[in-house]
Amino acid sequence: AQSVTQLGSHVSVSEGALVLLRCNYSSSVPPYLFWYVQYPNQGLQLLLKYTTGATLVKGINGFEAEFKKSETSFHLTKPSAHMSDAAEYFCAVSASAGNMLTFGGGTRLMVKP
């Protein structure tokens, strides 16, 4: 079974500041890991994913995440926040390709001018 914990349901940063959203997972098998973003009244859009290979994964909109097996973490970062980054972010884990996603509780990112 898989589970995901996102530390901090709300994160507030200033425009131009570093964004760090935390995700820890639990999985009985090597995990597939994902970050999705949800804007108000919209569906989820994939930011990035880790399946195998390089542990530092780059995604869209300048986001990246690093898979750290020893820490069971997959934290999302962006060097400089933009106002348009304000949204809800979900970390998710899957046991295999094409399998269901188990989501964390989400982190709402607020960006202050």
Next chain:
Amino acid sequence: DARVTQTPRDKVTEMGQEVTMRCQPILGHNTVFWYRQTMKQGLELLAYFRNRAPLDDSGMPKDRFSAEMPDATLATLKIQPSEPRDSAVYFCASGYLSLAGAYNEQFFGPGTRLTVL
């Protein structure tokens, strides 16, 4: 621009009524998922299909919910009878898993916002 479509986008109904939500997956995708999003429970899987066959519906209340894929271009989620606790946003997502095990991402639809009074 290929995308998952869902209808209706919004549905308000009264307790006890039947509700049917429809999803058109991206053409060629062979895997379809139904998720439900609530403030209390977050995002949770209800059911998913591969090549139109149900693989997992353990997240779905069996007594009132049913999910089907009448054909490869249509997935339906039905609630009968509906209850106020079913109020949520229901998302459909689709993806493609090849015979070799290669898989792309899950593409999500815009969701159906259901309110049961």
